[in-house]
Amino acid sequence: MSGDEDIYSRLSPRTRTLAMLVLALSNLMVVLDLTIANVSVPHIAGNLGISPDQGTWIITSYAVAEAICVPLTGWLAQRFGVVRVFTLAMVGFGIFSLLCGLSPTLGMLVAARIGQGICGGPIMPMSQTLLIRIFPPEIRGRAMGLWAMTTLMGPALGPIVGGYISDNWSWHWIFFINLPIAVLCVLAAQALLRPVETEIAIVPIDKIGLFLLVFWIGCLQIVLDIGRDHDWFADPMIVALAVMAFIGFLVFVIWELTEEHPVVDLRVFRHVGFSSGLFTLSLCFGSYFASIVVIPQWLQMSMGYTATWAGIVTALTAMAALFTAPIAARLMSSVDARLLISCAVAWIGVMSLWRAHWTSDISFGEMALPQFIQGFALPFFFIPLTSLTLGSVLPSETASAAGLQNFVRTMATAIATSLVLTEWGDSQRVSRSEMAGALQPDQTQTLLGNLGLSADQARQTISNIVEQEAIVIAVDHVFFISAIILFAAAIIVWFAPKPRSNVDTSAAH
Known part of the structure; x- marks a missing residue:
């Protein structure tokens, strides 16, 4: 029996089906959170006493944090195991969702959304990796089809669910509804997926590349978010941040192209x-x-x-x-x-x-x-x-x-x-x-x-x-x-x- 066949035999067809539903649900939750806050921005802005422009930080902070974390997914899976990373990411996502809902100020809400994005980043690729791992090639297509449908359903359901909750309950509940889903996915992952955990390896991480990535993206996003309120380059602080973002980006590109284990492999751009x-x-x-x-x-x-x-x-x-x-x-x-x-x-x-x-x-x-x-x-x-x-x-x-x-x-x-x-x-x-x-x-x-x-x-x-x-x-x-x-x-x-x-x-x- 080959290694792959041994992995497939560890789970019964019923267990695989349940695992597929859990993984699809986790992916739906993460994709949903990218758009669920969009229609709620006016509600949140009014409740927190901020402008709608400032309210959009709730959208961008989540997206940027997720983008920064995604390149680390492969390293995290090798270092700690796919199932373990998936489970811990779901736990973190649930905790930060709770903090988002409890936030009394914009600062706390944006900080919690950054945490949500960091934890949400690995969930989508990990759910896909686990689906491929538990289903043999001949029936993998159907499982991936269901997973792909949740990727399309997220943007469809997000605005409707977010709008209904904001109108009829409170904007806080667009984050609280993640809690039961996160708990369900964590418990189900531990019960169903532990037999297919991957082996752990001590692999190096490009710490300098990661720091440069966070640095230049952080500077750029601050420029984009507060530039409107500071008359853009008429403000010396915006000019300084823009220069730091540009220099940070150049150093990041040079470092990643010469690093043996880059956090982002830029060499693929040669194609x-x-x-x-x-x-x-x-x-x-x-x-x-x-x-x-x-x-x-x-x-x-x-x-x-x-x-x-x-x-x-x-x-x-x-x-x-x-x-x-x-x-x-x-x-x-x-x-x-x-x-x-x-x-x-x-x-x-x-x-x-x-x-x-x-x-x-x-x-x-x-x-x-x-x-x-x-x-x-x-x-x-x-x-x-x-x-x-x-x-x-x-x-x-x-x-x-x-x-x-x-x-x-x-x-x-x-x-x-x-x-x-x-x-x-x-x-x-x-x-x-x-x-x-x-x-x-x-x-x-x-x-x-x-x-x-x-x-x-x-x-x-x-x-x-x-x-x-x-x-x-x-x-x-x-x-x-x-x-x-x-x-x-x-x-x-x-x-x-x-x-x-x-x-x-x-x-x-």
């Missing part, structure tokens, strides 16, 4: 297919995530939507993706991945152009339609792009490439959130100024006065209308820029050579 595919991924994922951030805040702040309904509008895209995911997986074997990616990205770009014409009197149905139609293209972008990037590197580099791919995708989310909100705010100010200059307030005030409004009421009415229209113009501006980026990405992907057909995507996470 043109991987580089162009990853660049396409970062552009597309950042542009796609822009709508997930902007739409819920706009609908709640300006359009009078509840968090629940704002979440439904946001989630429609991921819901539609569930229908086409199986089709995209089947077409992978017969259609050039670059064609699928290019067409899908261009499709999303067209939907972004469509949304760039939204107005302040738009109906729910008019918003829902492009959101839902956009979702059909998502699987034709995500699934083939994984194959394209991993198919462009050597088989021995697949694990490193997959870790780097996940790192870049997560960082693209955090950076896009900061940049989009900055552009949205700047565009609002410009639009407000232009409209104020074009208005004839005296004539408008007289008209409103004839309708029975006092002078103060008339001025407030004019101010409210200008503010509402400035916000929707800024939303349209963000979507227009997103469309341009997506169309560029649809072209860039063709720089990649045609991927190999026998790609092992099991290392992707």
